Amino acid sequence: MPKEPIHILLADDDEDDRLFFKEAFEEIKINTRVHMVNDGVELMSHLTNEGNPLPNILFLDLNMPRKTGIDCLLEIKRMAHLKDIAIAIYSTSSSENDIENTFVQGANVYIKKPSDFSMLKKILEQVITVNWQYQTSGLNRDNYFLSL
Amino acid sequence: MKLYLKFDSNIALKKIIQEQFDKLQMEYDYLGFAEIEINDSVSSVEIRKLDECLNNYGIQIVENQKSVLVQKIKDTIIEMVYKEEKLPTSNSAYLSDKLKQRYGYLSSVFTEITYTSIENFILLQKAERAKQLISTNEFTFTEIAYTLNYSSVAHFSNQFKGITGITPSSFQRIIKKRRENSTNLK
Amino acid sequence: MRINPIFKSAIFLKAIFVLSIFMLFYISSVSYKHTKALNESSELLVHSYKIQFQLERVLSMLKDAETGQRGFIITRNPVFLKPYKSVEDQIYASFIKLKALTIVDQQQQANLDSLLKLIYARLDLMELSLEGIRKKTIDENQLNQNLLAGKSVMDNIRIQINKMEDREISYFNEHQKKYETEVIFSPISTFIFAIFSLLVFILSFIKINTDVSVLKKSNTQLMITNESIKHAEIIGEFYTTQWNLATGELTYSDNLYRLLGCEPQSFKPSIESFLEFVHPDDRIIVQEAEDNTKLFGKTLPHFYRVIRADGELRYFMSMGKFISDDKSRMHIGIGKDITSHHLSNVALEERNHELEQSIKELESFNRVASHDLQEPLRKIQTFISRVIEKDKANLSEQGKEYLTKIESSAHKMRILIDDLLLFSRTNKAEKVFEKTDLNKILDSANQELAHEIEQKNAIIQSVQLPVINVITFQIQQLFVNLIGNALKYSKPGIPPEIKIDCEKLAARDYPDFITDTRKKYLKISISDNGMGFDQQYAEKIFILFHRLHNNTEYVGTGIGLSICKKIAENHNGFIIANGKPGIGAIFTVYLPL
Numbered sequence A: 001m002p003k004e005p006i007h008i009l010l011a012d013d014d015e016d017d018r019l020f021f022k023e024a025f026e027e028i029k030i031n032t033r034v035h036m037v038n039d040g041v042e043l044m045s046h047l048t049n050e051g052n053p054l055p056n057i058l059f060l061d062l063n064m065p066r067k068t069g070i071d072c073l074l075e076i077k078r079m080a081h082l083k084d085i086a087i088a089i090y091s092t093s094s095s096e097n098d099i100e101n102t103f104v105q106g107a108n109v110y111i112k113k114p115s116d117f118s119m120l121k122k123i124l125e126q127v128i129t130v131n132w133q134y135q136t137s138g139l140n141r142d143n144y145f146l147s148l
Numbered sequence B: 001m002k003l004y005l006k007f008d009s010n011i012a013l014k015k016i017i018q019e020q021f022d023k024l025q026m027e028y029d030y031l032g033f034a035e036i037e038i039n040d041s042v043s044s045v046e047i048r049k050l051d052e053c054l055n056n057y058g059i060q061i062v063e064n065q066k067s068v069l070v071q072k073i074k075d076t077i078i079e080m081v082y083k084e085e086k087l088p089t090s091n092s093a094y095l096s097d098k099l100k101q102r103y104g105y106l107s108s109v110f111t112e113i114t115y116t117s118i119e120n121f122i123l124l125q126k127a128e129r130a131k132q133l134i135s136t137n138e139f140t141f142t143e144i145a146y147t148l149n150y151s152s153v154a155h156f157s158n159q160f161k162g163i164t165g166i167t168p169s170s171f172q173r174i175i176k177k178r179r180e181n182s183t184n185l186k
Numbered sequence C: 001m002r003i004n005p006i007f008k009s010a011i012f013l014k015a016i017f018v019l020s021i022f023m024l025f026y027i028s029s030v031s032y033k034h035t036k037a038l039n040e041s042s043e044l045l046v047h048s049y050k051i052q053f054q055l056e057r058v059l060s061m062l063k064d065a066e067t068g069q070r071g072f073i074i075t076r077n078p079v080f081l082k083p084y085k086s087v088e089d090q091i092y093a094s095f096i097k098l099k100a101l102t103i104v105d106q107q108q109q110a111n112l113d114s115l116l117k118l119i120y121a122r123l124d125l126m127e128l129s130l131e132g133i134r135k136k137t138i139d140e141n142q143l144n145q146n147l148l149a150g151k152s153v154m155d156n157i158r159i160q161i162n163k164m165e166d167r168e169i170s171y172f173n174e175h176q177k178k179y180e181t182e183v184i185f186s187p188i189s190t191f192i193f194a195i196f197s198l199l200v201f202i203l204s205f206i207k208i209n210t211d212v213s214v215l216k217k218s219n220t221q222l223m224i225t226n227e228s229i230k231h232a233e234i235i236g237e238f239y240t241t242q243w244n245l246a247t248g249e250l251t252y253s254d255n256l257y258r259l260l261g262c263e264p265q266s267f268k269p270s271i272e273s274f275l276e277f278v279h280p281d282d283r284i285i286v287q288e289a290e291d292n293t294k295l296f297g298k299t300l301p302h303f304y305r306v307i308r309a310d311g312e313l314r315y316f317m318s319m320g321k322f323i324s325d326d327k328s329r330m331h332i333g334i335g336k337d338i339t340s341h342h343l344s345n346v347a348l349e350e351r352n353h354e355l356e357q358s359i360k361e362l363e364s365f366n367r368v369a370s371h372d373l374q375e376p377l378r379k380i381q382t383f384i385s386r387v388i389e390k391d392k393a394n395l396s397e398q399g400k401e402y403l404t405k406i407e408s409s410a411h412k413m414r415i416l417i418d419d420l421l422l423f424s425r426t427n428k429a430e431k432v433f434e435k436t437d438l439n440k441i442l443d444s445a446n447q448e449l450a451h452e453i454e455q456k457n458a459i460i461q462s463v464q465l466p467v468i469n470v471i472t473f474q475i476q477q478l479f480v481n482l483i484g485n486a487l488k489y490s491k492p493g494i495p496p497e498i499k500i501d502c503e504k505l506a507a508r509d510y511p512d513f514i515t516d517t518r519k520k521y522l523k524i525s526i527s528d529n530g531m532g533f534d535q536q537y538a539e540k541i542f543i544l545f546h547r548l549h550n551n552t553e554y555v556g557t558g559i560g561l562s563i564c565k566k567i568a569e570n571h572n573g574f575i576i577a578n579g580k581p582g583i584g585a586i587f588t589v590y591l592p593l
Helices: A015-027 A040-048 A069-078 A096-104 A117-136 B009-023 B044-055 B065-083 B091-099 B103-114 B118-136 B141-147 B153-164 B168-185 C003-008 C010-075 C078-101 C106-135 C140-236 C254-259 C271-275 C280-296 C339-390 C397-425 C438-448 C450-456 C472-488 C560-570
Strands: A006-011 A032-037 A057-060 A086-091 A109-112 B028-032 B035-038 C238-244 C250-252 C298-307 C313-324 C329-337 C434-437 C459-462 C467-470 C497-505 C521-528 C574-580 C584-592
Touching (some): A006 A015, A006 A040, A006 A117, A015 C339, A032 A040, A040 A069, A057 A069, A057 A117, A069 A086, A086 A117, A096 A109, A096 B168, A096 C472, A117 B118, B009 B028, B065 B091, B065 B103, B091 B103, B118 B141, B118 B168, B141 B153, B141 B168, B153 B168, B153 C450, B168 C438, C010 C078, C010 C106, C140 C254, C271 C280, C280 C298, C280 C313, C298 C329, C313 C339, C397 C560, C434 C438, C434 C472, C438 C459, C438 C467, C438 C472, C450 C472, C472 C521, C472 C560, C472 C584, C560 C574, C560 C584
Parallel strands (some): A006 A057, A057 A086, A086 A109, C459 C497
Antiparallel strands (some): B028 B035, C298 C313, C434 C467, C521 C584
């Protein structure tokens, strides 16, 4: 694990989910810096703002007002300087079909929001670890899929 | 039209190192296993420069001993998973044998540096190899399971799903659709 | 018989007719010639006779004169000279006649002249003799000489007369021969041709007769058909139009007028007068169809509104095409008042639309409700887990217990909502049917159940499955549910054996509930050696939320099989359950191909 903190960006319109997320990362023993935005529009403007460092991994809720997660996903994948960011879809349950579809559209990770906090911590930890492997150990990013 | 690539990462690595060292006009000796011998008199500034150049290719100069060992362990594991025709029955025995160290020691160093276990890393690599084999579309799931030393397709699917969260056929579908989408875009 | 058409063709008949006319001409000309020749012959005969008569008369008169002379010479009685006196005049009269009669024959004329000379010579000799005797100047010797000379002249006269008579006779015979040869052939040929012509006329008569009776028959048929059409038009509420391209004549059937609310044939048929009844906004439709008729060679079906004479709005449909025979091209059009049909269609469409809207709303409601119910529920669960984790120390035992129970209820609710969501997603709308390899789907399903399969050491066998048109994910769900059930309800301690079989059904093997025998069906059976179930529940188990076991024995919400049934229905197929308690169960899915 690197000395520098891992940059994490979360886009979720739900206040409670953002709380869970923040607290979970505070309790995980990995060095992380977490930034949060409230919806898709904020997300895109944050990402396109050159002053902001790009995150190592972006956690993206699907059901957001103004701009949905899928719209953001497609937009990010079309931008040359953003398309290599690892994207983890963070959503309430969906059908297998929909999950596969988000992967096809370019997502790397799909997380079904768990209903247990310790489960959430475990999942986030796993995601960060695996993501780190993909960023350092020369694993094939084209095959980077993880569904939790 | 589509091109499928198969590559030998070692050769690629050697070539890149050669280019970079030549560019910086540094002498080196390639010892294999991503180990290079350079002159003791090379300054840390030059080493940093070299590090920066190599970073462009995703290559990093690993600093301390333990990191070196961890890197060796990773490389061995990768070789084990990718190079061998059929995976060995005991991973620990294989690693211990190749690296000439006690497996327990290897395991603790690995966990200390990477925060994950060797087993986990091996599983991850196996899953990666599985993904590679699946995306070639040349093998059946049964053949892949056998190559990766699983007792059955069910066992293989189980573990694959455990690592990635999706089933092998789901993965196959996704890859196929992604390819179709990118050709459609063109 | 190919000859028949030739016989029947109009050209052949005309040819035969012309031929017969010619034959008649021929026959009549032949008859005319024949008759003429006959006349000529008889005239010639009379002519010859007349000549012969005159010649004989002349001879006879000469003989009389001779006899008279002889008598006078013998008796010297002047009584015997009476005939002699008138002889010359009479002979001259006959000669004039003879000259006239033989005027065409130069030879005979010459002969006549020679004869006349001879006769005058004879008469002179007779006169000489008589003169001598009267005047007593002639002696016996001279008299004998005269008489002898007279005799030889007389002989010459006879010879000449014979010559002339022979000439006439031979001439006559010649003519007669010619006439005879001509005349032998004619009657026979005439007779033959006459018979032939008679035959032709008889045949023609027969044909004309039959043609006329056929025509009469078709005429009657046509009249009947026309009447039926007229009635059909009234009953079927349609009309017909005819437009003769050659003459430009336009005909409207009576019912057209009636459908427009007018008396039949109350105005002259024309496109303009028709358009007056068409709704102003739709007139362009009718006009365009009219113009396009020439372009496409037929009138394409078009729909337009009509305002009847009584002011009522009606909906019409028209179309037409060209028919032609060798003489002319005719356009026949047909139109129908489809008002009732149209209105009921419109009503149906509206109801359909309303239904679709309802369904969409319900589905949307379902999905949103389930989804939106999940969020608060999840939060409840998460916060509870937080409380338990963080404030474990501060909680009483009872507190912890209560929280655990809350968590458990929330969990159940969560599963229920998950299943409901799954069920509501299993709809048909907007789902794509694609050609799918069922073997691959089965593999995917098995991989999803990999954990349970491994855990129970299950053996799953399948025959080769075909490639068919299905909603891929739904069939995968179907397999997962059915195989999952087989695994779940296996006999405790006994590894489950699941067999998947497949066959294409022939129509005669269709079970009772398949009524559409035109479709082909694929029969997939999934059988297991698990606990089975009582066959009396075979239909109940597909009911939503219906379960045969309570939750403590086997976890489940009872939605799995309902989803399977819905999936089968989405594919216009069926699913049947068969169970034997303690032995196993067979689930059969019928999918149309």
